Amino acid sequence: MSGKDRETRDRLLEAATTLFAADGFKTVTVRDICQAAGANVAAVNYHFGDKMGLYHDVLNEAIEKMHGTTEAARDEGKGKAPEEKLEILVRVFIDRAVKQGSAPWIHQLMMHEMAEPTPALDLVVERVLRPRFDYLKEIAAELLGCDCADARVEKAAMSVQSQLMLPIKNPFARQLMPELSREEALDGLAAHVVRFSLAGICAMRD
Amino acid sequence: MSGKDRETRDRLLEAATTLFAADGFKTVTVRDICQAAGANVAAVNYHFGDKMGLYHDVLNEAIEKMHGTTEAARDEGKGKAPEEKLEILVRVFIDRAVKQGSAPWIHQLMMHEMAEPTPALDLVVERVLRPRFDYLKEIAAELLGCDCADARVEKAAMSVQSQLMLPIKNPFARQLMPELSREEALDGLAAHVVRFSLAGICAMRD
Amino acid sequence: MSGKDRETRDRLLEAATTLFAADGFKTVTVRDICQAAGANVAAVNYHFGDKMGLYHDVLNEAIEKMHGTTEAARDEGKGKAPEEKLEILVRVFIDRAVKQGSAPWIHQLMMHEMAEPTPALDLVVERVLRPRFDYLKEIAAELLGCDCADARVEKAAMSVQSQLMLPIKNPFARQLMPELSREEALDGLAAHVVRFSLAGICAMRD
Amino acid sequence: MSGKDRETRDRLLEAATTLFAADGFKTVTVRDICQAAGANVAAVNYHFGDKMGLYHDVLNEAIEKMHGTTEAARDEGKGKAPEEKLEILVRVFIDRAVKQGSAPWIHQLMMHEMAEPTPALDLVVERVLRPRFDYLKEIAAELLGCDCADARVEKAAMSVQSQLMLPIKNPFARQLMPELSREEALDGLAAHVVRFSLAGICAMRD
DNA sequence: AATGAATGAGCCTTCATTCAT
DNA sequence: GATGAATGAAGGCTCATTCAT
Numbered sequence A, B, C, D: 001m002s003g004k005d006r007e008t009r010d011r012l013l014e015a016a017t018t019l020f021a022a023d024g025f026k027t028v029t030v031r032d033i034c035q036a037a038g039a040n041v042a043a044v045n046y047h048f049g050d051k052m053g054l055y056h057d058v059l060n061e062a063i064e065k066m067h068g069t070t071e072a073a074r075d076e077g078k079g080k081a082p083e084e085k086l087e088i089l090v091r092v093f094i095d096r097a098v099k100q101g102s103a104p105w106i107h108q109l110m111m112h113e114m115a116e117p118t119p120a121l122d123l124v125v126e127r128v129l130r131p132r133f134d135y136l137k138e139i140a141a142e143l144l145g146c147d148c149a150d151a152r153v154e155k156a157a158m159s160v161q162s163q164l165m166l167p168i169k170n171p172f173a174r175q176l177m178p179e180l181s182r183e184e185a186l187d188g189l190a191a192h193v194v195r196f197s198l199a200g201i202c203a204m205r206d
Numbered sequence E: 001a002a003t004g005a006a007t008g009a010g011c012c013t014t015c016a017t018t019c020a021t
Numbered sequence F: 001g002a003t004g005a006a007t008g009a010a011g012g013c014t015c016a017t018t019c020a021t
Helices: A002-023 A030-037 A043-048 A051-077 A082-097 A104-115 A121-144 A151-165 A171-176 A183-202 B002-023 B030-036 B043-048 B051-077 B082-097 B104-115 B121-144 B151-165 B171-176 B183-202 C002-023 C030-036 C043-048 C051-077 C082-097 C104-115 C121-144 C151-165 C171-176 C183-202 D002-023 D030-037 D043-048 D051-077 D082-097 D105-115 D121-144 D151-165 D171-176 D183-202
Strands: none
Touching: A002 A030, A002 A043, A002 A051, A002 A104, A030 A043, A043 A051, A051 A082, A051 A104, A051 A121, A082 A104, A082 A121, A082 A151, A082 A183, A104 A121, A104 A151, A104 B104, A104 B171, A121 A151, A121 A183, A121 B171, A151 A183, A151 B151, A151 B183, A171 B104, A171 B121, A183 B151, A183 B183, B002 B030, B002 B043, B002 B051, B002 B104, B030 B043, B043 B051, B051 B082, B051 B104, B051 B121, B082 B104, B082 B121, B082 B151, B082 B183, B104 B121, B104 B151, B121 B151, B121 B183, B151 B183, C002 C030, C002 C043, C002 C051, C002 C104, C030 C043, C043 C051, C051 C082, C051 C104, C051 C121, C082 C104, C082 C121, C082 C151, C082 C183, C104 C121, C104 C151, C104 D105, C104 D171, C121 C151, C121 C183, C121 D171, C151 C183, C151 D151, C151 D183, C171 D105, C171 D121, C183 D151, C183 D183, D002 D030, D002 D043, D002 D051, D002 D105, D030 D043, D043 D051, D051 D082, D051 D105, D051 D121, D082 D121, D082 D151, D082 D183, D105 D121, D105 D151, D121 D151, D121 D183, D151 D183
16 A cells, blocks of 8 residues: 555655756656656646645755754764864765765755745755854854854855855866866865865964 | 837847846746837747747857956956956956846856756856856966966866855855845955965965 | 445535535535545545436435425425415425525525536436426416416416525525525515415416 | 737637536636637637636626616616516516527526626626616515615515526526427516516515 | 737646556 | 545646737
C-alpha cells in the first residue's frame, strides 16, 4: 500500500528536484516532472496538492540538508581558533553542497530563487542563508576582536558568502573559469577562499 | 512614418529593459511590455521579429554599456599602480552599473541569465564578463608579480568578481544585509571590496 | 463486514442527499460526498457503481417520501369536500416536504432536476409530480363539476402546482420575499395558497 | 476591422446564450461555445476576459430585454384599471419572454440561476424580478384597496409570479402538461392566469 | 507601416473512475 | 470487502505569434 506510494512520491520528488534545479520553477512544467518520474499528470496534484506544493517540498528537503551543514560546521569548529572555524565551514559547505555525489542542486535552487523569487524565498533565507551568515559573522567578529554589531563584521561575512555562492556550478563560472569549475579543483578553491578571506578580514582590523 | 516608428521601438526597448531586468525573460509577457510601452500587441513582433529578438536587443544595449565600463576603467587606470587600478575598476563598476540613476538593470539582467540562461548567454559572457574578468586577471597578475597564466591569478579574479556580483540588488542581500543594501552604503561597500581584495591577493604571494 | 458496510452506505446516502440538494448533481463532487461521509474516495463507486448510481438512489428515496405524501393526502381527504381535500393536500405537502425537520431537500432536488435535467428526470415526474398533479386535477374537476378531461382542469391544477413549487426555499424567493420565506410564515402561506386557489378555480366555472 | 470582430463576438454571444440557457453555466464548456460559434478556444478569453465574463454579458443582454418588458407593461397600463394592468403585464411578458421568435432563453437562464446561483444572481433579481414583482404588488394593492405594505399584497404578487415562471418552457411542464406547453396554448394560458389570479386576489379582500 | 482580432499549442488543475492490494 | 494510490480525459485559461486589413 504505502510501499508503492512512497516510490512514486519519491520519484516525483527526485525528478522535480533535478528539473527545478536545472531550469527554475516557472520553466519546468508539471508534465515534464511527471514524465521524468514515470507518473501520471495528476500525480503531482494528488501527492503535493499543486505544483507549488511540490516545489515547497523540494525546497524543504534542500533546506534541511543545508541547515544541517551549518550546524555540522559549527559543531566541528567548537572551541577551535576562528581561522580553523572558517576553514571548516568552507570545507563542509563545499563537501556537502557542491561536490558531486552530495547535493549540488541545492545551490542551483537558490540561484533560481535569487533571480526569480517565489513565495518560498523567505524560507530559504531564514533557514539556510541566515544561519550560515550569522555563523560567518561570529567568526568574523572573533577574528576582528570586535562585537557582532560592528559594521565591519557584516561586510566581512558578505565577502566570504559571495565567494561561496557565486563561482560554483553556474554557467558563467563554467564558461569563464573552466579550470576552477572542474570537480577536482574544488578543494583547491576552498583552500583559496579561506586564505584569501582570512587575509581580507585581517586587513579590516585597523 | 519612421519618426513615430522609432519612438515606438524605443519605448518598447525601454519598457522591456525594465521588465526583463525585474522579472526575467520567461516571466515577462509580450503583452506586459506592449502595455507598458503603450504599443500594440503585435508591435514586438513587428519591430523585433519575436520576443527573443527584443530580448537580444535589450541585452545588446546593456552589453554596450557594460563593455564601455571596463574600457573606461582600463583607460582611467592606465599607467597607475595595480592597487589604484583595482580601486578604479570597482568604483566605475559601482557607479555605472549599480547606483540608481545609472543602469542598475544591467546587473539584474545578468543575474537572470545566470539562473536561467537563454541562448543569449554567450553574448553576455564574452562581451561583458570576459573583458572585465580578463582585466581583473591582469591586475591580479601585476599584484602577484606573475604571469596571467599562473593558477593563482584566476582564483584572485574570481574572488573579486564574486564580491561585485552577488551582494548587490538581489532579494537575498536585501533580506540578509539590509544595511549594506542601502543606496548610501554603496561607496563604503566599494571601498571595502577593494581593501579586502587587495589584502586577499597579497596573501597569495607566498 | 456487512454491518459496517451498511453504515458507510447510509452515511454516503445521507451526505449525498444534503449536498445534491444544496448544489445539484454536477456541482457536487464525489470527493465532497465521501469526505462529508467520512468514507474513502472509492466508496461511492464501490457501493453505488458510479456517481449517477448514487444520485439515482438519493432520488429514489426522495421519491418514495414524496409519493407517500400524495397518498397520505388522498387518504386523509377521502370522502371530504373538494375544498377540504385541497386544503389537506397543501398542508401535508408543506409539512412533509418543506418545513424544517422534515425533508426540505426533496424540493430542492426537484428544482435542480428542473433546471438541469439528468437522465433521472422521468422518474421524478412520473412517480412524484404526476400523482400529485393527477390528484390536483381530480380535485379541480370536482370543484368545477366537470370531467378531468376538460381543458380547464389542467390549467387549474397547474396554477396550484406552481404556487407550491416556486415560492419556497430558493434564492429568488429568499431575496424577493424575505418575510414569506421565514419558516414561521409557512402555515400562513399554505392558507393563502388554498384560499387564493379555491377562488381562482371557482372563477373558472362560467 | 471592427466588422469581423463584431461578428465573432456576436457569434460567441449568441452561441453562449443558447447553450447556457439549455444547460446552465457549469455544464457548458468554453470549448462547446467556441465550436458552436466557429471560433477559437481563446476567443472567449479575448473578447470577454473569461467564461464568467461571457456569462455576465449574456445575462446582461437578457436582463435588458426583461427590464424593458416590465416598463412596457407599466406604460401600456398607465391610467387603466388594475384588472387591465394585470392582463397587460401577463400578455406582454408572455409575448416577449416566452413565445418563440422572442427570447425564451431568458426564462431558462433564470431557472438555472435559481437552481445553481452564480455570483450574477443579484443582478437578475434586482434588475428583472424585483421590478416586475414590485409592479405586481402595486396592482395587487390597488385591487385590494390597501397599502403596498399590507401583508396580503406580497402573497398575491407571489401567486401571480409563480404562475408566470414555473409552468413555462421547462421539462417538467412539457412532460406533465403537454397540451398547455404547446406554443398555440400560450394565449389561452395567459388569459387563464389573469382570470384565476384576479379571482384569487379578490378573495383576499375580506 | 501598423494595428487589433484571431489562433492553437500548451499550462495547471480537477474529476470520476479504476487498480492493486 | 474496502481502501488509498494512480489514471487519463477534460476544463479554464495564458501565451507568443500570425493574419487581415
